[in-house]
Amino acid sequence: MLERHPLKQILIETREYWDRAATPAAIRENFLRMIQCGTRALGAEVYASETERKLVCHTCKSRFCPSCGHRATELWQADMEAALPTIPYVNINLTMPRELWHIFQQNRHLLHDLPAVGAAAIQHWVRARYGARILVLVVQQTFGGLLTFHPHLHILVSAGGLEESAARWVDRLRFDKCELMRAWRYALIAYMAEALKAGLIKGLTGTEEIKMLFETQYRRPWNIFIGRIMSKAQFLRYAGRYIRRPPIAQYRLQRINDREVEYLAKDTRGKSLVKVRYSNEDFVKTLMEHVPDKFRHSMRYFGLLAPRSKHNTFSGLLAFLRQDKRQRPLRMGWANSLLKHFGVDPLIDSLGQPMVWIGRLEPVSE
Numbered sequence: 063m064l065e066r067h068p069l070k071q072i073l074i075e076t077r078e079y080w081d082r083a084a085t086p087a088a089i090r091e092n093f094l095r096m097i098q099c100g101t102r103a104l105g106a107e108v109y110a111s112e113t114e115r116k117l118v119c120h121t122c123k124s125r126f127c128p129s130c131g132h133r134a135t136e137l138w139q140a141d142m143e144a145a146l147p148t149i150p151y152v153n154i155n156l157t158m159p160r161e162l163w164h165i166f167q168q169n170r171h172l173l174h175d176l177p178a179v180g181a182a183a184i185q186h187w188v189r190a191r192y193g194a195r196i197l198v199l200v201v202q203q204t205f206g207g208l209l210t211f212h213p214h215l216h217i218l219v220s221a222g223g224l225e226e227s228a229a230r231w232v233d234r235l236r237f238d239k240c241e242l243m244r245a246w247r248y249a250l251i252a253y254m255a256e257a258l259k260a261g262l263i264k265g266l267t268g269t270e271e272i273k274m275l276f277e278t279q280y281r282r283p284w285n286i287f288i289g290r291i292m293s294k295a296q297f298l299r300y301a302g303r304y305i306r307r308p309p310i311a312q313y314r315l316q317r318i319n320d321r322e323v324e325y326l327a328k329d330t331r332g333k334s335l336v337k338v339r340y341s342n343e344d345f346v347k348t349l350m351e352h353v354p355d356k357f358r359h360s361m362r363y364f365g366l367l368a369p370r371s372k373h374n375t376f377s378g379l380l381a382f383l384r385q386d387k388r389q390r391p392l393r394m395g396w397a398n399s400l401l402k403h404f405g406v407d408p409l410i411d412s413l414g415q416p417m418v419w420i421g422r423l424e425p426v427s428e
């Protein structure tokens with residue numbers, strides 16, 4: 063059964079299962095908006111010519127939505143293209159031992175702090191090693207190729223940094239894998255130990271067992287990955303892939319029958335594709351774990367990109383790098399954007415007459 067939006071269809075059919083009080087509000091709202099995306103339920107704009115009328119329904123804007131996530135990412139890339147200095151960048155992936163995954167799975171509030179912990183670890187190391195500040199952008203993901211719960215961070219940093227004492231820009235910082243791994247391991251375990259002390263971690267085991275787990279994990283080597291230097295354009299394409307990507311790739315999802323789906327999952331270890339069959343309910347249950355609690359903030363900015371320093375340091379930084387501040391691109395309306403990308407003007411009626419906006423329809427409740 064091949065469908066254009068299998069995910070949406072499954073959510074519609076399993077609605078009784080997730081659309082109830084027991085489901086966390088963020089998940090429920092996100093799923094609901096997704097199935098209402100592009101329908102009258104979210105409201106619409108009305109356009110008319112002398113003889114025809116046209117409704118353009120609002121979309122959900124959820125990163126999780128296969129149709130909206132893509133456009134949101136393109137807009138983000140255009141904004142960042144204008145805002146970021148044209149310098150080389152590097153990506154650093156921070157992972158943690160699988161023994162720690164379940165703690166985040168059962169204490170989801172900790173996920174909120176994870177990007178800040180990862181960013182702080184890298185920034186502290188760069189400052190201690192080079193006395194420099196860098197640009198940091200963090201994309202958090204909670205899933206691996208097999209849709210298992212696997213929290214990790216994709217961190218994109220400037221390859222150079224602002225050396226504060228000498229007020230000069232250092233073009234290339236060497237990111238030492240072993241030292242960065244230690245900095246991250248220390249930062250994460252220290253953070254989790256604090257959270258445990260503050261009573262913020264509820265586990266299946268007692269406090270002593272969790273403490274021992276931390277100690278064991280702190281003593282072993284962790285895996286992190288440091289990528290090659292890339293240009294701003296490569297960096298934005300790379301970041302876009304991670305921001306846009308919902309946990310499941312639509313084309314790898316197939317419905318088998320009314321009750322079951324098959325997902326072609328990527329086994330990251332074996333680098334192979336594995337067919338996994340789920341009942342509709344189990345599939346939705348797996349998916350739910352990966353709906354970010356605050357889905358709008360899929361990327362976070364730190365260091366020279368931190369919101370509070372964007373105005374002060376940021377234009378200063380561009381001046382410093384002798385790069386002009388560029389205007390943010392103007393947002394193209396959907397009509398202009400269709401015209402540009404597909405050569406179709408949606409505001410021309412069937413007789414070739416122009417249509418104009420005449421009003422808005424409020425969302426209709428079901």
Ligand SMILES: [Zn+2]
Binds near residue numbers: 100123124
């Ligand atoms: Zn949507």
